[in-house]
Amino acid sequence: MQVRLDGSFDRNIPCSSATTLLAASPSPSSSPRPRLPPPTMAQEPIKRKLVIVGDGACGKTSLLCCFALGEFPKEYHPAIFENYVAEIRLDRKPVQLALWDTAGQEEYERLRPLSYSKSHVILIAFSIDSPDSLDNVTVKWIEEVRSICGPHLPVILVGCKSDLRPPYSSSSPSGSGGAPPLDQTRFVSTERGMRVAQEIGARAYKECSALKIEGVDDVFEAATRASMLVRDGNSGVKPRRSHGHIEESDAGGCCVVC
Ligand SMILES: Nc1nc2c(ncn2[C@@H]2O[C@H](COP(=O)(O)OP(=O)(O)OP(=O)(O)O)[C@@H](O)[C@H]2O)c(=O)[nH]1
Ligand SMILES: [Mg+2]
Helix, strand or coil, rough: CCCCCCCCCCCCCCCHHHHHHHHHCCCCCCCCCCCCCCHHHCCCCCCEEEEECCCCCCCCCHHHHHHHHHCCCCCCCCCCCCCCEEEEEEEEEEEEEEEEECCCHHHCCCCCCHHCCCEEEEEEEECCCCHHHHHHHHHHHHHHHHHHHHHCEEEEEEECCHHHCCEEEEEEEHHCCCCCHHHHHCCCCHHHHHHHHHHHCCCCCEEEEECCEECCHHHHHHHHHHCCCECCCCEEEEECCCCCCCCCCCCCCCCCCC
16 A cells, blocks of 8 residues: 655545444443543544546546555446545645545436535546547536536546556657557557646546556545645635646645656
């Protein structure tokens, strides 16, 4: 599991499901206990909500599982995973990041809009081995997000399954300005992903592999930082970016590409 050595972003607090967190709350009927120090000593966590959308089978659930549970799901279930609250630290501040999965299939089209409610950041995912899933980012997903969440809610574009893209060869014709070799065209290049991220006004572009656990923490660090720019989910966003340019987060410099 990747852990930042500078302590700017980590998950050393174990992640827990929303239900576990609720179950762990003290019961009002509990018997008298020795006095504890007042809770004001502990820093109240900042609560943020993240929603992930994208085509069916592009890797959404695997990415969330990998981040929240530290493991890659062994089987594909075309559905959603239980919502989770990941307890993380960003610049030493505790953050409870609620992770909301959605299903990409058309059967869920009517259900999905409900998930966006009061969100602070949206991950739009596509699969690097499926150029069609990236096309759908522009023709479908960004439209849906903007129409429901408004024009300013931060969006992070995430290229999943980066492990499937063959390594780029600099001796290939594309390196000298010619057409890319055929098998490269079956995959989305980092340049193309970044171009689309700019077109849709994404705050950052990230690539990751849940299978190899590569780039996963970077995705959630960028998302958490972006979520801090929103006051109350889905509204009160502080607009701050110029059109068509991916900027570093003003909350502390998330990088544009892993
Ligand atoms: N090689 C590779 N395969 C992956 C990766 N992430 C997911 N997959 C595979 O892609 C398939 C779909 O993954 P899911 O995470 O279930 O996809 P999803 O976007 O949640 O799909 P829906 O719930 O149907 O919308 C599964 O067979 C996964 O094993 C990855 O990083 N690398
Ligand atoms: Mg899923």
